[in-house]
Amino acid sequence: MTVSADTQITDLTVNDHACLTFGESEELFDLTAAFVRDGLDGGLKVVWLSDATPDRATAELARRGIAVAEALASGQLVAASYEGRLLAGQVFSAGQAMTWLAAEMATAGTQGLRLAVDMSWALGPVSGVEQLPEFEEKVAAAVTGTTVSVLCQYDRERFDPVTLASVAAFHTRSVAAATYHADVMLRICRQYAPPGIRLAGELDYQAADSLALALTEAIRLEGDVTINMAPLAFIDVSCARMILDAARGLNPSTPPRRVILRCRPGLAARFVLLGAADIPALSLVTVDDH
C-alpha cells in the first residue's frame, strides 16, 4: 500500500509552477478536470494545451462535471493545440513559447491565469526539444510573484527518468494522484473530478485494507462520493459489501450526501443482489461494456 506523498492537485494555488506526473490518459483527464474546475470556480482564466483535439479535450472535461459550454462561450476556458503556441510545425523554441505565454498572461491580466500543458509534444520528432529544461526554467521565473499558475503534465511511463529529473528542479511542487494500491492486478487511486476513488482491474478481499483506506479518505471529504468502477472487471463479495457499508454509513449525514457507484452491468447486478437498492444514499450508474 503506497500513498503518494506528493501535493494533491486540489492544493495548487496562484504562482505555483507544478509538475504533474500521470500514468494513463484517464488519470490525466481526471487531474486536469480538477485543475480546470478549481480555476473556473476561482474566477481565473483557464487554458489547456494538449495533444487531444479541442473537442475531445472539452468533452473529457464535460464528462467529469465541468460546465464547459458556458466557460468556452465566455472565453474563460480555452482548450487548444500546441500549434502557434508552443510549436511552429515540428519546431520548438523556448523563446517563441515564452512570447506566447507572456501574451496569455497579459490577456488574462488581473483576472489571473491557470495554464495546463500536456508535455507529450516533447515525445514526438520535434526539433528544439533540447530547450525543454530552458523553457521550464523561464516559466518558473515568469510566474514568480504573479497570479499565474502553470501545471506541466508529464506521462511518467513515456518520459525517461533523466528528462523528468532535469525538469523537476524548476517546479515549485510535484503533483500526482494519490494511489492506495498499484500492482499488475489492481489499481486503487483517488479520483478528483468528480471526487471519489477509481478502481481498475480485479478486486478481492486480499486488497481490502487498501480499499478501506481509500474509502475512508474519500468519505472524509465533503459532498457526494463517486466510486468509479468502470475499469473494474471483478469484485468479490467482501469488497462489494465494504463499499455498500460505507454508503450505508453516510445515510444520516447532514446535508445529505450520496455515493455514486459507476460500474458495468454485471457488477451493478452484484451490488443489487447484495442489497444496494435498499440504501437510500446510493445511486447505481451503469456504464457500457467495452
Place this chain on the structure above:
Amino acid sequence: MTTNGDGRPQSTTPPQSTTPPQSTTPPQSTPILDQAFDAGSLYTLRAAVAAHATQAGLTPGRADDLVIAVHELAANAVRHGAGHGRLRIWRSDQALRCEITDDGVPDAKDAENAENAAPEAQAPEWRTEPGHGLSLVRQVADHISLSSGRGGTSATISFALAASGPPFRLDWHQADGCIVLTVTGPLDLASAAEFSRTIANLLSESESENENGNVKLILDLAQLAGWDSVGLAALITAQQQVSATPGARMILAALPAHLEQHLREADLNDRFTLADSPATAAKTI
C-alpha cells in the same frame, strides 16, 4: 494453468496434502478442469473458470456468475478452512457441475495467511453470516449443496447450460385495467437493459395517464427461459421501482416452477408477489 490428458492439475500451487472429502455424488467422467488453489492463485483460478465457462457455452453473464460463485467458495476455503483447496468442474449435456473441496488441514504456511484458520480448521463448517459470500452463491447458482466433516468441506454448485429456445422479446397489452407484460426467452446481460427501460416507460406513461397512479403491472413469465444475475437484479430493481411508485403494484405470473424454486432457495421470494396465471393475478392485484 490447465489440465493435461489424465486430468491431473499442472498447477504450481501446493498439491493437496491428504485425500479430499468425497463429494455427495461421485462423478465417473473426467473433469474439464482440475486445479488446486491457495490465496496466491485465486486470480488464476478465476481466469481458468472464466475460460472454461465460456468454452462450455455459458453466456457472458452466466460465466461471470460462475466465476464469482467459485471465487467465493474457494476464498472461503482459503480464509476459513485449510488455506488451500481443489476445484474440479465436470460438464454434462445439461449443466456444468463444480466441486470445491478443502481437506481441512492447514499447511503451516497457509495457516499464517488464513484468517482464523486454526480453530475453524479443526471443526470446518459452512458459515452464513453477513460478509460471507454464500448468500450470493445461492442467488447465482442453479443448485448448491454443502457438506462438511472431519475430512474437510465440500461444496458443489451447478449451472445449467442453456437449451436452445426462443430469443428474448417483450410484448404488452392492457387487460382489465392492468398492463400485462409478457417476457419471452432469457432475461440476462443481453436483454435486461431493454426490460428495465420498458418497465420504467410503462410506469411513467401509466402514471401520467392515470392521475391516481395505481399502476397494475402483471409480468407474464410463462415463456421466461431463465435469468443470470443481471436479469435477476433487473427483476428486483423493477419491483423496487414499483414499490416506490405510489399506488403501483406488480405481480409475477406463471413463473416456471424451477425459477420459482430458485427464488425460494435464493431467499428472494419474499420480495415478489407471485400468481399461477395472468388471470389469477388480475383478480388479486
